[in-house]
Amino acid sequence: xxSPPRPHLVTHGGKFHCDxxxxxxxxxxxxxxxxxGGDHTLLRTRDAGAIQAGDVVFDVGGVADAAAGRFDHHQxxxxxxxxxxxxxxxxxxWQVHGEAxxxxxxxxxxxxxxAGGIARELDDGLVRRIDEIDNGVAGGGVAGGRDTLxxxxxxxxxxxxxxxxxxxxxNAGDDAFLEAAALADGMLVRRVGALRARLxxxxxxxxxxxxxxxxxxxxxxxxxxWKNVVLARELPVLFAVxxxxxxxxxxDTVPPEPGSFAQKRPLPEGWAGLQDAALAEASGVPxxxxxxxxxxxxxxxxxxxAIAMARAAL
Numbered sequence: 122x123x124s125p126p127r128p129h130l131v132t133h134g135g136k137f138h139c140d141x142x143x144x145x146x147x148x149x150x151x152x153x154x155x156x157x158g159g160d161h162t163l164l165r166t167r168d169a170g171a172i173q174a175g176d177v178v179f180d181v182g183g184v185a186d187a188a189a190g191r192f193d194h195h196q197x198x199x200x201x202x203x204x205x206x207x208x209x210x211x212x213x214x215w216q217v218h219g220e221a222x223x224x225x226x227x228x229x230x231x232x233x234x235x236a237g238g239i240a241r242e243l244d245d246g247l248v249r250r251i252d253e254i255d256n257g258v259a260g261g262g263v264a265g266g267r268d269t270l271x272x273x274x275x276x277x278x279x280x281x282x283x284x285x286x287x288x289x290x291x292n293a294g295d296d297a298f299l300e301a302a303a304l305a306d307g308m309l310v311r312r313v314g315a316l317r318a319r320l321x322x323x324x325x326x327x328x329x330x331x332x333x334x335x336x337x338x339x340x341x342x343x344x345x346x347w348k349n350v351v352l353a354r355e356l357p358v359l360f361a362v363x364x365x366x367x368x369x370x371x372x373d374t375v376p377p378e379p380g381s382f383a384q385k386r387p388l389p390e391g392w393a394g395l396q397d398a399a400l401a402e403a404s405g406v407p408x409x410x411x412x413x414x415x416x417x418x419x420x421x422x423x424x425x426x427a428i429a430m431a432r433a434a435l
Contacts, residue, residue, distance in 0.1 A: 127161045128152060131175030131182075132210075134165040136280050137298050139273035139305070140209035140255040141180035143248075144192065145298075146306045147211070148177060150225050151218035157299070165295055180210035187217045194256075202249070209255035215240075215248045226313045232321065239316045247272075247312065272308060276301045319346065326350040330358065338362065338431045340424075352379055359386045360431035362424070369410055369420040370427035372434070387416035388434050406430050 157163040184191040224236035279301035281288035374384035394414040412419035
C-alpha cells in the first residue's frame with residue numbers, strides 16, 4: 122500500500138510571531154501531524170510559487186479561504202470577528218481546526234465530549250488575545266508597557282538576534298520557529314488539560330450532589346475544586362466533606378459568594394479552635410481532629426466522622 126501524501130504547510134519566512142506559531146501548533150494537533158520532514162513538510166517562505174503550491178497556507182498569501190486551506194489576514198477585506206476584532210492567522214485557523222485540535226488532546230483521556238466547550242472558551246480568551254496583539258488592537262497589550270510574560274512576548278524571544286548566524290540564510294529562524302512551536306504546544310496541552318479537569322470536577326460535583334442523602338452536605342470521594350460549582354449552580358450546600366492528603370477527611374464551609382472569607386453557616390461556635398479529645402467531647406464525634414478558630418474548616422480521621430461533624434453542625 123502506498124502511504125498518503127504528506128501535507129505541505131506553508132507560512133512566511135523571516136521573523137515569526139505568536140499567531141503563525143500558534144496556528145501551526147493547532148494545525149499539527151488537528152491534523153494528527155508529528156514532526157516536519159516526517160509526516161508533513163513545513164516551508165517558511167515569501168516565494169509566490171511555493172505559497173501557491175501549499176496544501177495549507179497560513180499568515181501569508183493574501184487569501185482567507187478555509188475551504189482552500191488559506192488562512193491569511195493581511196489583505197484588504199480580511200475576515201473579522203462579529204464584534205469587529207480582526208482575526209490573526211491563529212484566529213482564522215482556530216475557527217476551522219480548533220475543536221479538532223482540542224478533541225485530539227482529549228482523546229487519550231476519553232474526554233472528547235468536552236471539546237466544543239473548551240474550544241469556545243479558548244477562543245473567547247486565549248485565541249482572541251493573540252488576534253488582538255497581532256493586530257495592535259486595544260486590549261491586546263498591557264497598560265503601561267509591553268507584556269513581557271505574555272505568550273506573544275515569549276514566542277517573540279525565540280527569534281534569533283541580529284548578530285546570531287541563525288538570523289541569516291535561506292533557512293533563517295526555521296529551527297527557532299520549531300522551538301517556539303514546542304513552547305506554544307506545551308502551553309496548549311496544559312491549558313486544555315486544566316479546562317478538562319475543571320469540567321470533570323463540575324460533572325463529579327453535580328453527580329455527588331444528586332445522590333446526596335442531605336442536599337446541604339456534599340460528600341466527595343476525592344479532593345477537587347467544588348466551590349465555584351456550588352455557587353454557580355446555586356446548590357443548597359452548606360458543608361462539603363472530602364479526603365485530605367494526610368488521610369483525614371475535611372469538613373469545609375461554603376462562602377456566600379466567590380472570594381468571600383465569610384461562611385453561609387460556620388461550624389459551631391463551641392467547636393472553634395478545639396482539637397482531638399476536647400473537640401470529640403464538644404462535638405460528640407469520637408474521631409474529630411480539629412476545627413479552625415475561624416470555624417470555616419474542620420476535620421475528622423474518617424469519612425463517617427467528617428459526615429457526622431457536618432450533620433451535627435446543621
